[in-house]
Amino acid sequence: MTEAVSSPTLPPAAPGALNGVRVLDLSRVLAGPWCTQTLADLGADVIKVERPPGERHPGGDDTRGWGPPFLKDRDGLDTAEAAYYLGANRNKRSITIDIATPAGQDLVRRLVTQCDVFVENYKVGDMARYGLDAATLLQLNPRLVYCSVTGFGQTGPYRDRAGYDYAVQGLGGLMSITGERDDLPGGGPQKVGVAVADLFTGMYATVAILAALRHRDATGQGQAIDMALLDTQVAMLANMGANYLASGVAPKRAGNAHQNIVPYQVFEAADGHMILAVGNDGQFAKFCQVAGVPELAADPRFVKNADRVRHRDVLVPMLAEVLRTRPKQTWLDALEAAKVPCGAINNLAEVFADPHVLARGMVTQVPHPHTDSLRLVASPMKLSATPPTVRRPPPLLGEHTQQVLAEFGLSADDCAALRQAGAI
Incomplete structure (x- = not known):
């Protein structure tokens, strides 16, 4: 648990559209964190649950170490916070729980009873093995919206495969239509420059969670959401998928040209x-x-x-x-x-020097424990009454463990016992 340093206190922001919604976020890397960052930008209280440091693992979301580049401190030295991690985790609070321990599993189940949304992106079957699957948690909290994000979904012949954006871009057809024409120099399969299957899945998951919350508020009934990178990749083929279904002819790579419009x-x-x-x-x-x-x-x-x-x-x-x-x-x-x-x-x-990009507020600055001004890409959502806000910088590993557990009714002695058991 890392709580010796904490984030600076920012001026209070107006309540967001999702103020009062509490999200327990067990997701890592990009698709899940992109979803929960969007919810956090809109005002939700997102509690990021990360692995505690151990002998064989530095702890935390893997992307904390996906650099360089890393955030530089006030002396110009690299910190342990990779830019990749910083780009998908603002407005969250970080706590450490080892869900591989019985005490850690019990703790997550206790927290879930006071949460609105649960997001995880573990392999199919892992959550059931830990007693943290949708069926179990919905029994404990029938109003819970439980969102699973996996490579291939909870059903189907590929359900047990690990899912990665790059592989899904290939398997889902995107690389067959991305890149220069095969008959020209440089032709051949090409991935998109950012992890679009992850990003689109995160955004679709956000939409699904908001729809489920709307249903929950109307009926009192929570539900499980099954999000898959491959499903999303197939859906986002958009007009190219429609072209194939209408013609029976698989589109080919066209480089920087458009398949349906000229010039x-x-x-x-x-x-x-x-x-x-x-x-x-x-x-x-x-x-x-x-x-x-x-x-x-x-x-x-x-x-x-x-x-x-x-x-x-x-x-x-x-x-x-x-x-x-x-x-x-x-x-x-x-x-x-x-x-x-x-x-x-x-x-x-x-791009980031463009006067229109700057005028639209697409770069935001926030103080961070390691630097006076951390620059981040801002949310693109512009809401007149409840705009997204940046209330917290991306958290340090375990920065809020003690604070959050106290809010859920755990005493200092409870936390000490959990720490002794290796659960936090």
Whole structure:
């Protein structure tokens, strides 16, 4: 248990939309923590349950050690807090419980009776082995919303497999449609640059939990939620999945082009690359006017989007030749003035220096025990009455164990006994 250092006290924030909702969070890595961070941003009291340090394990969420980069302290030295962990765990309180011990299991069951939501992402069967499965906990607290996050769900032939975002991107079809065309240099399977199966699963889990809380408040009845990375990956194929189901033809990789819209891809300007994202026939006509080739908008091969898709191999090289004649900023200024969708391709330094990103409040700063100002990516949700707030920095391991257990009615002697038993 690590409580020698604690987070600075922040000014009180207005109650969030989920004020009064208490979440017991036994999830680790990304999908589960992304879900519970979203709930915490909206005002829920999220209690992050982590493994205590031991002889063979440093304790805590694995992502605490997934670096570099690590948070630097006031002297410029690396701390034990990886940026990966910091990005998914703000607004939570951390307690340490060893759920492999009988005393730790009993403690979790005691806490659950006073919680609204329970989130876990252990392998199928682990929670039952610990007596912490949905059936057991819903008996103790029938109003509980119990959310399991796994790679493949609680049922089906893959249920016992470990699930990882990278593997699910491959198995779930995303890598078959991501990357350069196979017939071009650099073609082949490509994963997305962030763990989108994890992130989407976390967001879908958030939606499911909110729906279950709505049902619970109306009926008094809790329920179990079964979230799977593979299910989510299949669902998020969106129009590409619909394309296959409608045609029976599996889409292929198209690089930076769009399968259903033309021109909608990256083009090279005179001094770099830019995005042209023409979404309808009117926008194509405006683009052609700006580009000085109005005759293309009247060409029967290119008038309608369906025509442009069919004649992609003819049109795109013609547009590429035109776009190489001017600098990218000249194009962007002219196209934006004409209301033709387009964009720059920024690196992350440019993203976080962008005046619009800053004006929208997408970077937030919060004091942390190790530094006076920790910069984090802010929540994108903008609610007029109950906006998300940053009330706490990502917690240190076990920072709130004593405080939280006292709130649940455990005395100092109770905690000492649990510590002696190796449960906390």
